Amino acid sequence: MIMSNMDGATTIRTLQNINPLLPIIVVSGLATSEQVPIDKTAEHTVFLPKPYTTQELLKTLHAVISQ
Helix, strand or coil, rough: CCCCCCCCHHHHHHHHCCCCCCCEEECCCCCCCHHCCCCCCCEEEEEECCCHHHHHHHHHHHHHHHH
């Protein structure tokens, strides 16, 4: 969510404006999705907190691909 030129929330909004159906996995070291400034109503966006296991990543990828 924190990057040098454009923050994660702006990047996500920009990508969603280009393609509203684009699946996005938001990965952050922040503890909960409530701390991450993203649109919680976006149906193609999911939050994956760090640290995560391989199983959690695979489960999240499967959920996003299945939407």
